[in-house]
Amino acid sequence: MKGVVLQTTDARLVDIAHDLPRQDVRAAAFWLREVVPYFPPAVHLAVVDPGVGTDRSAVVVRAGSHAIVAPDNGVAVPAARRIAGDAADIDVFEIDVEDPASATFHGRDVFAPAAADIHERGVDTFDQYPEYEPTADYERVSFPAPAVTDGGAAGTVIAVDGFGNAITNLPGEIVADRVGDTVEVDGVATPVRRSYAHTDPGQRLLTVGSHGNVELAVNRGRGDDAFGVSAGDEVTVVW
Numbered sequence: 001m002k003g004v005v006l007q008t009t010d011a012r013l014v015d016i017a018h019d020l021p022r023q024d025v026r027a028a029a030f031w032l033r034e035v036v037p038y039f040p041p042a043v044h045l046a047v048v049d050p051g052v053g054t055d056r057s058a059v060v061v062r063a064g065s066h067a068i069v070a071p072d073n074g075v076a077v078p079a080a081r082r083i084a085g086d087a088a089d090i091d092v093f094e095i096d097v098e099d100p101a102s103a104t105f106h107g108r109d110v111f112a113p114a115a116a117d118i119h120e121r122g123v124d125t126f127d128q129y130p131e132y133e134p135t136a137d138y139e140r141v142s143f144p145a146p147a148v149t150d151g152g153a154a155g156t157v158i159a160v161d162g163f164g165n166a167i168t169n170l171p172g173e174i175v176a177d178r179v180g181d182t183v184e185v186d187g188v189a190t191p192v193r194r195s196y197a198h199t200d201p202g203q204r205l206l207t208v209g210s211h212g213n214v215e216l217a218v219n220r221g222r223g224d225d226a227f228g229v230s231a232g233d234e235v236t237v238v239w
Contacts, residue, residue: 001045004112011119014039019162023050025073027159027231029141030167032068033078034211041065043123045107045115048075053103058095058110059138060118060126063088067123069095069115071106074141093132146170152183152238155214157229164222165215166229170237172208184238185216185227196220206237 002013016035020028028048036044041064049071057072063084068076072094080090100109118126126132146155146169155170175183178192185206193205201220204227209215216235217223224230 001047001107001112004108005045005116005119007116009116009119011043011116014042020048021159021231024048024159024231025050025075026141026143029075029078030143030159032075033082036066036068036079037082039066041123042067043115043119044068044076044079045111046070046075046079047107047111049073049106052106057135057138058097058106058114059135060093060095060114060132061138062091062093062123062127065123067118067126069111069118071111072139074139077138077140078143091127092135092138093127094135094138096131096133143169148174152236154234154236157216157224157231157233157235158213159231160224160229163217164224165209165217166223166227166235167209167211167213167215168235170214170235172212172214175206175208175214178239181239186236188227190216 005011025048032046046068051073059072061068061076061080063080066083068080070076084090095114097110100106102109144156146153153170153174155168157166158169159167175192179194182189182191190204190206193199193207196217196219199205199219204218207217216227218226
């Protein structure tokens with residue numbers, strides 16, 4: 001993919017990650033949403049594509065001076081909305097794709113050439129070309145909503161990072177006043193701490209990650225193993 005881009009552009013290529021969970025569109029959408037807003041305006045290329053070789057479309061999603069080239073499975077939409085501001089509109093264009101050389105490597109044959117083309121034409125002007133057709137019929141990815149009550153909260157593990165921290169959809173505000181307390185996570189007493197090192201090595205904890213969500217962690221260990229959870233699992237916290 002990098003070779004394809006460099007054949008026709010002098011783009012500076014910056015890797016975000018190559019170790020996202022395979023086929024997990026929602027986890028990829030979450031990480032893209034958390035990372036892309038920290039970049040200056042750019043063309044971003046995101047290929048987590050379990051539908052490769054099918055009739056799913058290829059799209060470019062524009063938000064401000066950013067463009068995200070991706071399969072039409074919703075992976076790019078949360079990041080674009082974060083960049084644009086949740087209330088702002090985003091522009092989505094379907095990419096006119098000729099038969100790719102491979103049915104299993106659209107990253108090389110479809111998305112990389114499109115990203116190179118948009119980089120050369122400019123994020124503000126690529127839509128003037130017939131290869132890019134505006135569309136309102138595109139896939140969205142949604143994250144499940146947590147249930148918060150006076151007695152606790154029920155949520156879902158959205159993703160697990162490389163350290164084993166299990167990131168939930170529970171907003172960090174629900175434990176803001178409980179740092180130093182102990183809660184029950186799926187029936188097991190767990191301390192709420194400001195950061196990992198506020199517990200002993202190997203101890204479980206509940207904390208708020210840099211993304212603003214509650215995460216289940218272990219100081220110098222893996223939270224997913226200690227809590228027995230993986231992406232998609234439900235989690236219950238009782239005060």
